Every structure is written in C-alpha cells, then in structure tokens.
Amino acid sequence: MKILIIHASAGQGHKRAAEAIFNIIRQETCHNVAIIDSFDFTNSLFKFLYKKGYAFLVTHFPSVWGFFYRHTDKPRHTFLNSFFSFFNNNLNSPKLRTFLMKEKPDVIISTHFFANEVISELKKKNLVEAELICIITDFLVHHYWLSDGVDKYLVACWKTKEQLLSLGVVEEKIRITGIPIDSKFFLETDRNDICQRLNLNPNKFSALVATGTFGFKIIEQVVNLLRDEVQLLIVCGNNKRLFQKLSSINHENLKVFGLITNMHELMSVVDVIVTKPGGLTISEALVKNLPMIFISPIPGQETNNAKFFQDNGLAVNAKNLFQIKEIITQFKNNKDSLEQFKLRLAKFPKANSAEELLKLI
Numbered sequence: 199m200k201i202l203i204i205h206a207s208a209g210q211g212h213k214r215a216a217e218a219i220f221n222i223i224r225q226e227t228c229h230n231v232a233i234i235d236s237f238d239f240t241n242s243l244f245k246f247l248y249k250k251g252y253a254f255l256v257t258h259f260p261s262v263w264g265f266f267y268r269h270t271d272k273p274r275h276t277f278l279n280s281f282f283s284f285f286n287n288n289l290n291s292p293k294l295r296t297f298l299m300k301e302k303p304d305v306i307i308s309t310h311f312f313a314n315e316v317i318s319e320l321k322k323k324n325l326v327e328a329e330l331i332c333i334i335t336d337f338l339v340h341h342y343w344l345s346d347g348v349d350k351y352l353v354a355c356w357k358t359k360e361q362l363l364s365l366g367v368v369e370e371k372i373r374i375t376g377i378p379i380d381s382k383f384f385l386e387t388d389r390n391d392i393c394q395r396l397n398l399n400p401n402k403f404s405a406l407v408a409t410g411t412f413g414f415k416i417i418e419q420v421v422n423l424l425r426d427e428v429q430l431l432i433v434c435g436n437n438k439r440l441f442q443k444l445s446s447i448n449h450e451n452l453k454v455f456g457l458i459t460n461m462h463e464l465m466s467v468v469d470v471i472v473t474k475p476g477g478l479t480i481s482e483a484l485v486k487n488l489p490m491i492f493i494s495p496i497p498g499q500e501t502n503n504a505k506f507f508q509d510n511g512l513a514v515n516a517k518n519l520f521q522i523k524e525i526i527t528q529f530k531n532n533k534d535s536l537e538q539f540k541l542r543l544a545k546f547p548k549a550n551s552a553e554e555l556l557k558l559i
Contacts, residue, residue, distance in 0.1 A: 264497025318347025
C-alpha cells in the first residue's frame with residue numbers, strides 16, 4: 199500500500215504529528231510510506247507569506263490573528279471562506295496537485311487543513327482516488343478543518359468529536375484516537391538515571407519551561423522569579439540568543455537546554471510544566487500525567503485549548519508571571535493538591551493515535 203503523509207510548516211505541531219505517524223508506519227509495517235511538507239509544493243511567495251506571516255502575527259500582533267481566527271470560524275462566513283480557499287488553493291497549489299496525480303497514493307494522511315482542501319478538489323474531479331484521513335491537531339475545531347473529501351477524521355477527545363458532529367460531519371467518519379505523538383513518550387523511564395545524566399537534583403521540586411514563542415523578557419522574568427524557589431529546566435529551542443543569555447547565569451537551580459530530542463525525559467523528571475497550550479505539547483504532557491500551567495496562549499486555537507483544559511481541572515491558566523510563581527509555590531507546598539491534579543490527568547483518555555491509525559489502514 200502506498201501511503202503519503204502531508205503536513206504544513208505553519209507551527210511545529212502539524213509537523214511533529216506527521217512525523218510520529220510516519221515513524222510508526224515505517225517501523226511497524228511494510229507499507230510504502232513517504233512524508234512531505236505541502237508548502238514545499240507551493241510558490242515561494244505563498245510559502246514565505248504563510249509561514250512568516252503567521253509567525254509574525256502570533257508573535258507581534260496576536261490580537262489581530264485572534265480576530266481573523268474568530269471571524270473565519272463563524273457559520274455566516276462559511277461561503278466566503280470556501281470561495282477564498284478555492285481561489286487561493288487553485289492559485290498556489292498547481293505543483294502539489296501535479297505531484298498528487300503523479301504519485302497516486304492509496305491513502306493520504308493530512309495533519310493540516312491546506313492539504314485537505316486541495317485533495318478534496320482533486321477527488322471531486324476523480325483525479326485522485328486516495329482515502330483521505332485528516333488528523334486534527336488541536337482539541338477544538340475550526341471550520342477550516344472541514345472538507346468534503348475527508349473520509350475519516352482522527353480527533354483528540356470527545357469534545358472534538360462533539361464539535362464535528364455539530365458542524366454536520368457524520369459520526370461514521372470520526373474516530374477518537376488522541377493526537378499522535380512520538381512513541382518515546384510511551385516508554386518507561388528511570389527518573390534517577392535521567393537526573394544523574396542531566397546533572398539534576400532528584401529531590402528538588404522541578405518546573406519545566408518550554409519556551410515556544412514566549413518573549414525573551416518573559417523567560418528572563420520567569421527565571422528571576424523562580425530560580426531561588428524551584429529547580430528550573432528551560433528549553434530554548436532555536437532561540438540561540440536566549441540560550442546564551444541564560445547559560446551565562448550561574449545558579450544551581452537553573453538548567454538550560456537548546457534544541458533537544460529528549461523532551462520525553464525532561465517531562466519524566468519534573469513536577470510541573472509552564473508552556474503554551476499547543477495540541478502536541480498538551481498531548482505529550484497528558485501521557486506523562488504532568489500538571490500544566492499555561493501562559494501567553496495564541497488567541498484562537500491555543501486559547502480554546504487552554505479554556506477546555508482549565509474548565510476540566512486539567513491545567514491552570516496563568517494571567518501573569520506572578521500568578522505562575524503563586525501556582526508553582528502552591529503545588530510545591532501542597533503535595534496532596536499536586537497528587538489530586540495528577541489523578542485527574544491520569545483519568546483523561548489518552549491513546550497513541552499512530553497505533554490506532556495502523557488499525558484503520
């Protein structure tokens with residue numbers, strides 16, 4: 199069977215979900231599987247504007263992004279959105295359409311709505327006959343995820359399914375599988391061994407700060423507020439300037455990491471995580487039963503995720519830096535409260551949707 203996995207490099211979540219699926223299909227089956235970034239098959243201007251424009255808006259003008267997200271999700275704008283998407287896709291995706299018609303995959307797995315729309319148009323014209331499986335990488339759904347050509351939706355939880363049903367998707371098309379994450383997060387880990395390798399104190403209350411698109415000053419302030427209170431693990435990712443700045447601080451409670459491949463280990467040895475509420479990060483923390491403190495969510499998909507998890511007692515939304523300190527201090531000083539929080543997390547349904555996907559195929 200020929201399987202094509204398509205993501206889009208608009209944020210890391212879509213890519214990470216696609217890679218998780220790709221890795222398990224390649225390891226566990228003999229199917230012919232490939233993975234592509236749909237934006238690599240668009241024109242350079244569109245790719246630049248989509249990727250850089252999204253990053254610019256959510257970093258510097260998040261309220262503007264939130265405005266567009268909310269208003270394009272309103273039912274009365276469905277026709278206008280469909281018209282714009284059709285025009286936009288036909289203008290910018292000829293290389294992608296040509297590639298799909300040439301490759302003729304049996305199954306296409308999509309983790310971003312851009313590919314859904316392009317493939318649906320091809321299926322209407324009988325130019326592509328593949329089964330289209332859409333993996334929604336957030337816990338709540340925007341109208342843009344909906345496309346007539348989708349044969350199955352793999353969704354995070356019951357709430358996602360309820361939303362799709364309310365939007366007119368038939369139940370037979372929906373599977374609750376969880377958002378796919380790297381299989382490493384499901385492996386058992388030895389906390390003491392990890393602490394020893396990473397030079398961490400296993401007896402100290404620890405907080406992991408996964409920076410994402412946090413502002414430079416916010417991370418510095420978090421460090422200044424908490425470094426005397428708890429052991430801090432800061433993941434800077436690609437932010438080299440932040441990594442150099444924090445690495446210059448000599449403090450026994452501060453451990454600074456750059457771009458890493460062992461997030462599963464860091465999540466296994468800390469007591470709480472301070473992060474943005476992206477679908478993949480939440481899914482990873484859920485598997486580790488790790489209490490989440492959300493800060494600076496992107497208006498739209500991340501604020502929706504944050505509200506859903508706080509309303510269900512599975513995370514705390516911090517309104518400011520001092521509230522982060524207050525929440526962490528409460529967890530540190532009240533171990534019973536922390537354990538109760540972890541028990542609620544343990545009850546939340548989790549699944550390896552990569553494994554589930556193999557069953558569906």
